[in-house]
Amino acid sequence: MTGVMKGRFRLARGAGFTLDVDFTAPASGVTGVFGPSGSGKTTLLRCMAGLERAPEALLEVAGEVWQDEARGRFLPTHRRAVGYVFQEAGLFAHLAVRRNLEYGLRRTAPAERRVRFEEAVEWLGLAPLLPRAPAALSGGERQRVAIARALLTSPRLLLMDEPLASLDAAAREDILPYLERLHASLRIPVLYVSHTAAEVLRLADHLLLLAAGRVRAAGPLLEVSTRLDLLPWGPEAELGAVVEARVVGHDDLYDLTYLDFAGGRLSLPRHAAAPGSRQRVRVLARDVSLALERPERTSVLNIFPARIVEIGEAGGNGESDRSASRQPLVKLDAGGATLLAQITRKSLATLELRPGLPVYAVIKGVALLMQG
Amino acid sequence: MSSADLEPLWLTLRLAAVTTPLLLAAGTPLAWWLSRTRNRLRFAIEAVVALPLVLPPTVLGFYLLVLLGPRGGLGAAWRALGLDSPVFSFSGLVIGSVLYSLPFVVQPLQGAFESVGRLPLEVAATLRAGPWDRFATVAVPLARRGFFTAGTIGFAHTLGEFGVVLMIGGNIPGRTRVLSIAIYNHVERLEYAQAHRLSLGMLLFSFLALWAVYALNVREPREGREASGPWGPRGPRGPVLPRRSRRSRLPNWPSAPPRTEPRMEPGSEAEPGSGPGSQPGPEPRPRP
Numbered sequence: 001m002t003g004v005m006k007g008r009f010r011l012a013r014g015a016g017f018t019l020d021v022d023f024t025a026p027a028s029g030v031t032g033v034f035g036p037s038g039s040g041k042t043t044l045l046r047c048m049a050g051l052e053r054a055p056e057a058l059l060e061v062a063g064e065v066w067q068d069e070a071r072g073r074f075l076p077t078h079r080r081a082v083g084y085v086f087q088e089a090g091l092f093a094h095l096a097v098r099r100n101l102e103y104g105l106r107r108t109a110p111a112e113r114r115v116r117f118e119e120a121v122e123w124l125g126l127a128p129l130l131p132r133a134p135a136a137l138s139g140g141e142r143q144r145v146a147i148a149r150a151l152l153t154s155p156r157l158l159l160m161d162e163p164l165a166s167l168d169a170a171a172r173e174d175i176l177p178y179l180e181r182l183h184a185s186l187r188i189p190v191l192y193v194s195h196t197a198a199e200v201l202r203l204a205d206h207l208l209l210l211a212a213g214r215v216r217a218a219g220p221l222l223e224v225s226t227r228l229d230l231l232p233w234g235p236e237a238e239l240g241a242v243v244e245a246r247v248v249g250h251d252d253l254y255d256l257t258y259l260d261f262a263g264g265r266l267s268l269p270r271h272a273a274a275p276g277s278r279q280r281v282r283v284l285a286r287d288v289s290l291a292l293e294r295p296e297r298t299s300v301l302n303i304f305p306a307r308i309v310e311i312g313e314a315g316g317n318g319e320s321d322r323s324a325s326r327q328p329l330v331k332l333d334a335g336g337a338t339l340l341a342q343i344t345r346k347s348l349a350t351l352e353l354r355p356g357l358p359v360y361a362v363i364k365g366v367a368l369l370m371q372g
Numbered sequence: 373m374s375s376a377d378l379e380p381l382w383l384t385l386r387l388a389a390v391t392t393p394l395l396l397a398a399g400t401p402l403a404w405w406l407s408r409t410r411n412r413l414r415f416a417i418e419a420v421v422a423l424p425l426v427l428p429p430t431v432l433g434f435y436l437l438v439l440l441g442p443r444g445g446l447g448a449a450w451r452a453l454g455l456d457s458p459v460f461s462f463s464g465l466v467i468g469s470v471l472y473s474l475p476f477v478v479q480p481l482q483g484a485f486e487s488v489g490r491l492p493l494e495v496a497a498t499l500r501a502g503p504w505d506r507f508a509t510v511a512v513p514l515a516r517r518g519f520f521t522a523g524t525i526g527f528a529h530t531l532g533e534f535g536v537v538l539m540i541g542g543n544i545p546g547r548t549r550v551l552s553i554a555i556y557n558h559v560e561r562l563e564y565a566q567a568h569r570l571s572l573g574m575l576l577f578s579f580l581a582l583w584a585v586y587a588l589n590v591r592e593p594r595e596g597r598e599a600s601g602p603w604g605p606r607g608p609r610g611p612v613l614p615r616r617s618r619r620s621r622l623p624n625w626p627s628a629p630p631r632t633e634p635r636m637e638p639g640s641e642a643e644p645g646s647g648p649g650s651q652p653g654p655e656p657r658p659r660p
Contacts, residue, residue, distance in 0.1 A: 051494055077497035078505075084498035090491045094513040103509075104499030146495075153500055 005157060005189045009047045010056035019043050019054070019213040025206065027062075030183055030190040032204030032221065034197070040213040041193040045159045048191070049084050050077040061189075062156040081112070083155030085163045089142035091134035097145050098130040104153035113154050120148040123185070124178050140171030144178060151182075158190040164199060172199075179203055201225065201242050202280065202369045226338040228312030228331055239329065240284035242369065243337045247273045256301075263334030263361075267301040271368055280369035285329060287365040288341035292351060294360050302363035306334035308355050311348070332361055339363075377570060379546050380554035387462070387550060388530040391469040395477040395526045396519070398470065403481035404507070422479075424472045433539025436468055440540065460542045465550070468536040473529045477522040484518020485511060521585050528581040532574060 008022040019040040025031045033041050046052040048059060050067070053074060059067040061082075066075045091100050105117060121127055124144040134142060143163050150158065163179075164172045176199075183190070183203055191208075194200050200207065200221075207224040209216040217224050224230065226241045245259035245266060255270040259279060266281060273279055294303060310331040328348045332339040339361050343353075353359070402421065406414055424432055440447045440458045447457055458464035488511055496506040512519070534552040541548030543557070551570055558567035 049498055051497070076502075077494070078500050078502050082498060084495070086491060086495065088491060090495040092492060092495075092510060092514070094516075103496070103501075107500035107505075149499065153498075 005062070006058070006060045007048060008056075008058045009044065009054040011043065011047060011052070011054035013043075017213055019047070021210070021213070021215050023208055023215055023218050025189045025191065025208070027189060028187045029205035030192050030203050031206040031208050032200035033191055033193045033208045033210060034195065034200050035210035035216070037195065038212075039210040041195075041210055042161055043213075044210070045084070045161050045191060045193060048157070049082050049159055050075060050080050051084075064156075078107075081154070081156040083150035083153055083158040085143070085147050085150050085158070085160040087162045087165050089134075089139075089146040091137075091142055091145055091149075093134055095134075096130070097126065097132050097134065097137070100134065100145060101126070101130075101149050101152055104149055108153045115151050115154050117152065120151050123151075123181060124148045138171065139167045140174045143167065143171075143175055147178070147182070151186075156188055158186065158188055160190065160192045162193050162195070164194070164196075176202065197238070198369075201282065222338060226331060226340055228310055228329055231312075231329065238284055239286070239340060239342060240282055241338050241340045243281050243283060243339070245279050245281050247271075247275050247277050247279060249275045262337035263304040263306065263339070266363075266366055268366055268368065273368060282367045282369050283339055283363055284365065285340040285342035287363060288332075288339055289362045289364070290330065290332075290341055290343060290347070290351065290353065291360040291362055295362060298362075300362050300364060302366065304334045304339075304361050304363070306332040306339060306359055306361045308353060308357045308359060309333050309338075310355055311353060332359070334361055376545070377554060377566060380549050380551050381570075383462075383546070383549065384531055384551040387465050387469060388527045390466055391473065391530045392523055392527045394466065394470050395473055395530075396523060399474060399477035399481055399522060399526075400519075402474075403478045404485055404511070406478070407482045407485035422475045425475050429472060429533070429535025430539055432472060433468060433536040436464075436471070436536070436540050440464060440467065459540060460544060460548060462541075462547065464540045465537055465548055468540040469530045469533055472533060472536045473526050476529045477526040480518045480521040480525065481515065484515035484521075488514045517589050520588060524581050524585050528578050532578065 004027050005025045007024070009019055011019040013019070017038070017040070021040070021044060033044065035041055043052065047054045047057065054067075055069060057067045057069045059065070061080075064081075065073060066080050067073060091097075092103065095103065101117065101120065105113070121130070124147060126145060126148055129137060129141055129145065134145070137145065147160075147163065164175060167175065180203065192200070192203055204221050206219065207221045208218045209224065209230060217227065217230050222242055222244070231239060243261045243263070245261035248258040248260050248265065250257050250270055251267075257268045257271040257273065259266045259268065259281065261281065268281075291303075294305075308330055312329050312331070313326060327342050328345055330341045330343060330348075330353065332341060341361060347353075402417075406418060406421075437459060438444050440450070442448065442451060442457055442459075447459065450458055456463070458467055492510050492514060493506050496510045501509065532552060533550070534556070537548065537550055538553060541550075543549050543553050549557075551574060555567050555570045555574075558564070558570070
């Protein structure tokens, strides 16, 4: 199935809330839907699934029109090839795990099935859980069952509404690797709602930022997530950039792991990541300082030539009044990769930094976002 | 037990056995609708369903008698169909019983459907289940305790009915004389031993039925019941369990409000021997 997913919804709710979005999502890959609570994330997903009917709507998925209110077309939820993972797993309490998984599979026409039962069970590590009752599962296990159950209907669009929100930190860490593996193997658009920036940065390829029922920005994650005018996206979204890198190898002598990214070779404290694997690396803005000349005789290993693209101010959009986030934020281009650096106003003045100036990005800390 | 007492016992069991499936058949769609709708009419419908809890059974019986009698609208239609008048017959007892026991079936079912919540049904819809499919494979199994409660209470309540049955059915041995009326007759004739036998039997049966309902309704911990749960905009309503019923929810079944049983004067139609020959006319019951 090819073709992008196109959606347009307009829905007025009491209390002054209006959802008014118009967006496209790529034919495969995860689109992180991010925004403060009340920005319409869940409503948007519910509209896409047909659980709510927006009076003005157009939705096209994989070349099929699911909803076109202008022509009075509305496919009810059960006739849309949609997979939906709710915040709560919503397992059927009266059915064992196996029967829960089979519920949707049985209702999917054999010709439409593209995910085999054994496949889904293996992807999400459910084999030992199959005979159990939902009540006997942990929160993370339930969500894994719910995800597999949704996948077994071979959806052409997967909607995930904060699937980790009701889990504790340990259960989250338990389930994220499964989601990452899915991310690699699914060939359908996935909309992933979250209000946790780290989750989105780890899983998404694209970003759809919502605010007050409207699209604030949409586009590739690495691009949108470093747009100075959008920062910060949320209260707990730490300022920084994500770069994609490939593991080159490990250094046994110094216990380091080397990764190549567009701007050069990163050195990290040794990590279990397999050589050759693609990883996402988070570089926080406060861990990046700038130098006009390459620093010599320094303990910092990660120093890359870069060019200043833009200078702005975090929190400049009025969402935060904390003085710390009022410091200048410099957007850098390091060989095609975007980095952010947070500096002081004083440094900005004394170094006479301006767009176009070549500098050196001195990176004091980097962290792998993905594991395994 | 004398054969005179076996007859009412058999009739009563037959009545309850016929009434209970009808109650469930009528109560299930009604309870489902009430549990899902946001229609304003629902409050009126809920009130009508609950009326038998507060009305004296004689009032309900009286109107049924008027309505179902040959001159009543329904009675005439009934006869036009070539059926025997339901008044003073088994079919009349069934009609009266269904109406009278309706709240005892609708309310536990409604509570059970409401406690199923929105989430499992929406999940089922995203798993390609159509509306009937969702109802049959998700709502009904998850509300099964409500069905058990409704069936048991409906059956037990029909067994113990008195006022409506007396008004619409009379006191015809073998046709409309049910247990409660037989007990009354025994007391009227000072046959306390027989009255005891029947009364104790009903007492024990009712106790066992209620005991079973309470014992089997102990709710298992269910997945997906967090405080921010998926209930509709109205929030969680009275659950299946009578003892957990919210105080604010009236009527708080099955502890029905005290109701006035008709106190019959001696010599009235409760008097034994009032056979078909002495059957009162279709007009409101004549007083001697």
